[in-house]
Amino acid sequence: MGLALPLPLPASMPGLAGKIVIVTGGGRGLGRAVAEGFAAAGAHVVLTGRSAGTLAEAAAAIATHGGSAEGIAADVASEADVEALARAVVERHGRIDVLVNNAGINPWYKTAEDTSLDEWRQVVETNLTGVFLAARAAGRVMLAQGEGAIVNITSVAGRVGLARTTAYCAAKGGVELMTRQLALEWAKKGVRVNAVGPGYFETELTEGMRQNPKLAERVTGRTPMGRFGHPQELVGACLFLASPAASYITGASLAVDGGWTAA
Numbered sequence: 206m207g208l209a210l211p212l213p214l215p216a217s218m219p220g221l222a223g224k225i226v227i228v229t230g231g232g233r234g235l236g237r238a239v240a241e242g243f244a245a246a247g248a249h250v251v252l253t254g255r256s257a258g259t260l261a262e263a264a265a266a267i268a269t270h271g272g273s274a275e276g277i278a279a280d281v282a283s284e285a286d287v288e289a290l291a292r293a294v295v296e297r298h299g300r301i302d303v304l305v306n307n308a309g310i311n312p313w314y315k316t317a318e319d320t321s322l323d324e325w326r327q328v329v330e331t332n333l334t335g336v337f338l339a340a341r342a343a344g345r346v347m348l349a350q351g352e353g354a355i356v357n358i359t360s361v362a363g364r365v366g367l368a369r370t371t372a373y374c375a376a377k378g379g380v381e382l383m384t385r386q387l388a389l390e391w392a393k394k395g396v397r398v399n400a401v402g403p404g405y406f407e408t409e410l411t412e413g414m415r416q417n418p419k420l421a422e423r424v425t426g427r428t429p430m431g432r433f434g435h436p437q438e439l440v441g442a443c444l445f446l447a448s449p450a451a452s453y454i455t456g457a458s459l460a461v462d463g464g465w466t467a468a
Contacts, residue, residue: 222247230308244272281335388456404462429464
């Protein structure tokens with residue numbers, strides 16, 4: 206039985222049933238929507254994040270709608286946590302088929318001159334180093350298997366500059382290039398690495414912005430489609446890139462931004 210999501214998911218996406226999928230930052234927002242999408246496609250989803258309670262709630266919601274999921278608490282900025290996560294998944298399920306590197310933070314909107322070194326490090330350690338640690342841990346398993354797919358969630362901020370987000374832009378830009386580098390390094394070893402770059406979506410992180418008419422109008426006015434995205438509108442891109450339908454695609458970055466980076 207599929208999940209009851211607000212928007213329809215691709216019904217014919219092949220090859221994901223029974224796959225073991227890790228979604229970092231999977232307890233809420235875009236990560237949760239992506240996790241629900243993989244579960245609806247028949248995969249078993251391992252949700253990870255720092256809040257065990259949030260992960261348990263999200264996994265229970267997926268199970269209620271007929272999906273298969275579990276939560277394992279881990280901080281992607283911690284090498285020990287990420288290595289333990291990979292070991293736990295392999296011990297329980299024998300493999301890792303897909304990694305969706307979604308975890309990220311953007312707690313400060315500050316100019317570069319007002320950004321402290323500690324603030325810089327917090328953003329970069331989660332948004333860039335965390336992606337590397339998770340890709341490395343899952344990649345080692347996938348290389349041993351001879352197959353696997355990694356989808357890194359980047360951002361429009363990885364392609365164009367955004368005001369008062371120096372650390373965030375730098376980290377997301379780094380993920381864009383790391384995606385291409387890993388794709389080249391692992392291309393002949395059965396592991397594909399791609400990226401999805403979302404624009405502004407209706408999530409908890411943008412709630413304050415959406416409730417401010419001037420800020421909301423600034424975003425929708427800059428977005429050619431004239432609106433924020435719905436979280437479920439990110440799902441199809443992730444499912445596609447993780448599936449055999451994308452078997453000849455690696456090192457690509459797919460913008461899901463309402464046309465933001467085309468303007």
